[in-house]
Structure formats: C-alpha cells, structure tokens
Amino acid sequence: MSTMTDTLPEGVQVSPLRAFSDNYIWCIHNEEQVVVVDPGDADPVLDFLTERDLKLAAILVTHHHHDHTGGVTKLASLRPDIPVIGPQGGHIRGITQSVQEGDKTVIEALDLEFTVIEVPGHTLDHIAFYGHNILLCGDTLFNGGCGRLFEGTAEQMLNSLDKLKHLPGDTTVYCAHEYTTANLEFAAAVEPENSAIKEYQSVVKTLREDDEPTVPCALSLQFDINPFMRTQEDIIARRAAHKSDEPLTDEVSVFAAIRQWKDNF
DSSP, rough: OOOSSSOOTTOOOOEEEEEETTEEEEEEEOSSSEEEEOOOHHHHHHHHHHHHHHEEEEOOOOOOOOHHHTTHHHHHHTTOOEEEESSSSSSTTSSSOOOOOEEEEEEEGGTTEEEEEEOOOSHHHHHHHEEETTEEETSSTTEEOOOOSSSOHHHHHHHHHHHTSSSSOOOEEEEHHHHHHHHHHHHHOOTTTTTTHHHHHHHHHHHHHHTTOOSEEEEHHHHHHOOGOTTTTHHHHHHHHHHTSSSSOOOOHHHHHHHHHHHHH
16 A cells, blocks of 8 residues: 555546436546445446446445435445445445544455544534545535535534535545536525626536536635535625624634525525
C-alpha cells in the first residue's frame, strides 16, 4: 500500500449508478476491482459488475437508512471475505469493520486510503470518507443543500458541516442524491440577490435537461451557493430572522431556522 496521494491512483475512476428515484450509488473502480458506496439496491451494482467484468473489493456505508444499505447483504454474499465498512452502533446488518472519527480505511486492491469523519445530523451514526481529494458524504452535504435532521440536532449538523468546510476547497464532493434543482430553488429564495446561485441554476438546468447528474461538485462551490454552508453570512442571518419572525442570536439558531424553512419550502 502506497502513501495516500492527493488524487485517485492512476486508472481509478468514480462512476455513478442510479437507484430508486434520485439515489446515486458511487462505484470507485479500475479495470478489475470496484468499491461500492451506499448500495441501497444490489441490482444496479450487480449489472455494473457483470457488464465490466469487475470484482467487488469492498463496500463503504455512510449511514443506516435503507436506501443506502438495502443491497449490502446481497452484495456481501458474492464472496465471504468482502469487507463492509461503516459506522459503529449496530444499526447496519452486514458491517464487518466498524469505524469512527479519525480511523483510516485502507482498500489495498485499489490502493485507496480514506479518513473517516463523523458527521452526525441527518442520522446520529452518519460518517463520511475523505481521501485522494474526494469526499463521500452520503446525505450530510448535498449540492446546494444538506440532509434533513431525522435524528440529530441543528447544532450537530452545523458542526458536521463546519468539519467539511475545513477540507480543501478543491475537494470533489460525492453526495448520494440528485436534489440540486430543488436545493437551488430554495437557495435563491434565501438569497435572491446572490448572482452565483442564479448563474449556477442555469448550468444545472442544462444538465438536467440532458438527464446528466449535477454531482459530483466542488466543495468550494458550496461556499458561494449553499445557504447551509453560509450561515455565518449576515444576509443569511437577516433572511432567516425575517422568515422565522424572531431574533436569532447565534449561528446554530440561524441554521435551525433555515433548515425548518427548507423542510416546509
């Protein structure tokens, strides 16, 4: 195993598989092996393996929701030694290696190494994998948005997003859903004068008209267009306070207000 590089090893690429109505299952692969991220449905993965004559090297799981884990057991049955790497806590059937904040995940077959980042908020067990200048973040950060708070608190999610803010701006973000169009509609409602949002809406409109994914995306883009990554901005605080009709005294309350706004948007 070589030292982790700033880019994916030569010959390794990331391909999206579509699942359900708007999920992406990410496949990190070369011409022989593949690592699958959040396989909610086994069938698209099995088709991908067959079409390209690939062997499954490992499964990475970010959190316990069924649309991210539903295919794990079937895929793991392909052979008994496939590592299934995910969060601790016992929520996910089939995990063979539980990981937590700061752990290193090494997949020797593809010369990959990821650092685990705990990002509770959407769920309490949510983790992300970071390495080779890519971020596999499940349902924590979306292009233009963030995950709903099903289990965690606004403070937890804000802290999780703050962790991701500290990664290099040129990090490529691989999130798990095609939510960008709706996210940008909300972002434009929060910041109607933000020209970066308007310009990017045009880009996304063209992509979606051609049935192309809007992810992955650059982390730096989120600093300009994603209200949940911009809660420190005065304009966001003012708009959130106006919408909630109450004074918001800190960044957590601003985040909570815009998350509630988005939930009902």
